[in-house]
Amino acid sequence: MRVAVIGAGAAGCFCSIELKRRLPEARVDVLEKGSRPLAKVAVTGGGRCNLTNSFEGISSLAEAYPRGDKLIRKVFRSFSPEDTVKWFEDEGVELVLQEDHCYFPASQDAMQIVSLLLQRMRQLGVNVLTGRKVDSIRELFGEYDSVVVAPGGLPKPEGYSIFDGLDLEIVPPVPSLFTFNLPGSPVRELMGTVVEDAVASLAGTKFRAEGPLLITHWGMSGPAILKLSSYAARHLSDSGYKSTLLVNWLGGAGEGNARDILRAIAEKNPLKQVVNFRPEPVPSRLWTYLVTKSKIKEDSRWAEIGPKGMNRLVDTLLNDTYEVRGQSRFKEEFVTCGGVSLRNIDYNTLECKSRPGLYFAGEVLDVDAITGGFNLQAAWSMGYRVAQSISEK
Ligand SMILES: Cc1cc2nc3c(=O)[nH]c(=O)nc-3n(C[C@H](O)[C@H](O)[C@H](O)COP(=O)(O)OP(=O)(O)OC[C@H]3O[C@@H](n4cnc5c(N)ncnc54)[C@H](O)[C@@H]3O)c2cc1C
Structure with missing residues (x-):
């Protein structure tokens, strides 16, 4: 089994860890265009990383996720905000819950999260290939059995050329936050x-x-x-x-x-x-x-x-x-509203309806949230769900 993950961000890295835990024999290559994996996570929450939220005071998921709440409801069944807290605590990260319902590492240092994820990826044998910009997803299919698309929000319409030839519906991107x-x-x-x-x-x-x-x-x-x-x-x-x-x-x-x-x-x-x-x-x-x-x-x-x-x-x-x-x-601290339309994907598996073996996770989808740890939560949950879907297949 060979899996390519496009983007060493929150969703891609989390997915790669969960994939290798389930499929230790699989080759998992994370292709990252930049020189540093998890560069954005390192600056989240003003460098403190607001990694999730207790969801207290949120009366409906649509209040936190103006786009994609129904998909989020589904993926939370596999990996919920409570699971996120437990996952990081089990990995030895002490978390603090602020009065505003936001979770941060007690160290108040996003680098603790970055280092932890990178260390787990190394230990499990995930290949992180930096300086590898993917220009066309279609071309990866000869080399890989599954492709996980996790390049984050693509704020410019030009960014969507990587989907050329896949016939996907794209919701035009506009800024949020x-x-x-x-x-x-x-x-x-x-x-x-x-x-x-x-x-x-x-x-x-x-x-x-x-x-x-x-x-x-x-x-x-x-x-x-x-x-x-x-x-x-x-x-x-x-x-x-x-x-x-x-x-x-x-x-x-x-x-x-x-x-x-x-x-x-x-x-x-x-x-x-x-x-x-x-x-x-x-x-x-x-x-x-x-x-x-x-x-x-x-x-x-x-x-x-x-x-x-x-x-x-x-x-x-x-x-x-x-x-x-x-x-x-x-x-x-902005996110992208719009992206790959949710109509293209199966809500149960996050697999592309028209292209088996192609999965999506994170902000590249037309899913985004208000501030407060909800965006990273979406990335962890979707990354987890994709790893589960690939391994179940
Ligand atoms: C400054 C800032 C602070 C934030 N703080 C918080 C916070 O505290 N809490 C919170 O919940 N959310 C926060 N957010 C939002 C959150 O960081 C994002 O929603 C989240 O990182 C999205 O995860 P992702 O994996 O989808 O994408 P990203 O984490 O953006 O990762 C995508 C990766 O893919 C790579 N990539 C892109 N295109 C290609 C390509 N063609 N080929 C190869 N690689 C590619 C990128 O270089 C990047 O490394 C913040 C956002 C910003 C900008």
């Missing part, structure tokens, strides 16, 4: 301000995400924005990254609730200046900005603003509006 540019918006003067629980949405759409929001010197970022960029990745690409962003600074509170909060502050502090007494979750600089944006003078007192001023404040707090014009990458 980016921050929003708000050129000209005075809110950028508040850069560094964080609101722990905000809701960001796009006007006129159903796209909506909740979580911490960070104001930056170019616009807005933080988990709420990154999540929203993931949910709306294709919509935003189609609109040329022009959209109207709505922010609810009170974590999804409704109008009645917001009004009650403001009324309570007003009743308690009628002669105090509005800018000096604010709803708890809103930082003071942001509050001053929102008060001004609501056309309330900085020296106005709570008793003076009247019902109209109150209405404007409620509206700004719940539907603060910004014009998005462009996107920026978040610390280069």
